[in-house]
Amino acid sequence: KQEVTQIPAALSVPEGENLVLNCSFTDSAIYNLQWFRQDPGKGLTSLLLIQSSQREQTSGRLNASLDKSSGRSTLYIAASQPGDSATYLCAIPSNDYKLSFGAGTTVTVRA
Amino acid sequence: ETGVTQSPTHLIKTRGQQVTLRCSSQSGHNTVSWYQQALGQGPQFIFQYYREEENGRGNFPPRFSGLQFPNYSSELNVNALELDDSALYLCASSMGTASYEQYFGPGTRLTVT
Numbered sequence A: 001k002q003e004v005t006q007i008p009a010a011l012s013v014p015e016g017e018n019l020v021l022n023c024s025f026t027d028s029a030i031y032n033l034q035w036f037r038q039d040p041g042k043g044l045t046s047l048l049l050i051q052s053s054q055r056e057q058t059s060g061r062l063n064a065s066l067d068k069s070s071g072r073s074t075l076y077i078a079a080s081q082p083g084d085s086a087t088y089l090c091a092i093p094s095n096d097y098k099l100s101f102g103a104g105t106t107v108t109v110r111a
Numbered sequence B: 001e002t003g004v005t006q007s008p009t010h011l012i013k014t015r016g017q018q019v020t021l022r023c024s025s026q027s028g029h030n031t032v033s034w035y036q037q038a039l040g041q042g043p044q045f046i047f048q049y050y051r052e053e054e055n056g057r058g059n060f061p062p063r064f065s066g067l068q069f070p071n072y073s074s075e076l077n078v079n080a081l082e083l084d085d086s087a088l089y090l091c092a093s094s095m096g097t098a099s100y101e102q103y104f105g106p107g108t109r110l111t112v113t
Helices: none
Strands: A010-014 A019-025 A032-038 A044-051 A056-059 A062-067 A072-077 A086-093 A099-101 A105-110 B005-007 B010-013 B019-024 B031-037 B044-050 B053-057 B064-068 B074-078 B087-094 B108-112
Touching: A010 A019, A019 A032, A019 A086, A019 A105, A032 A062, A032 A072, A044 A056, A044 A062, A044 A072, A072 A086, A099 B044, B005 B087, B010 B019, B019 B087, B019 B108, B031 B074, B044 B064, B074 B087
Parallel strands: A010 A105, B010 B108
Antiparallel strands: A019 A072, A032 A044, A032 A086, A056 A062, A062 A072, A086 A099, A086 A105, B005 B019, B019 B074, B031 B044, B031 B087, B044 B053, B064 B074, B087 B108
C-alpha cells in the first residue's frame, strides 16, 4: 500500500524567500507524481506532473524533482509571493484508478 | 475548453437524508473519480467511473453510490447521511486511469447537521 507523507504540515516565510516542499512515498514503483495547489475551501489545481522517467519538471517559478530510489519528491517555488499562500498536495497513482495523497503543506507567505 | 464543474457549491443536509452531487467532466475526458476531503486532510478516494462503469472503489460503505452518463458526466449519491459525511467532495476527470493527469473541479461542500 502506497503511503504518502508531507512534512512540514505548515510553513511560513517572508516574501521573496524560496520555498521547499517535501513529499515522501513508501513504494518506489510509481508511474508518476502530481503536485497540486489548493486554496481554502476550493478544489485542486494541477501544478506539475512528473513522470517516473523524469528527474525534474519545471513551470515558471515552480520546479519539481523526483528521486524514486529514495522515495522523495521536492517542489521548489522561487521568489515566493503572498499569492503563493495555499496548501500544496502531492499525489501518486496507487493503482489504475486511485490517487494516494499526502495531507499537504500549508504555506503562508508574509508580505 | 471547459474545465471540470461541480454542483451545487454548498449543501446543508440533515442526518439520515440523501444527497446527490453532480460533476461535469472536462471535454475529451472519459473518466471521473470522486474524492472526499475532510478538513485538514488529503482527499480520500471514493470510486472511479470509466465509460459508464465503476472501475474501482475505495473504502467507503455501499450507501455511497454513483453513476456516469453517456456524456461522461457523473453523479455521487449518498444515502442515510451521517455527521461524519460532512466534507468537501471533489471530482476529477481524466483521459483514462489514475496514471493520466487528473483535473479537479471546485468541489461541493457538504454539511450534515
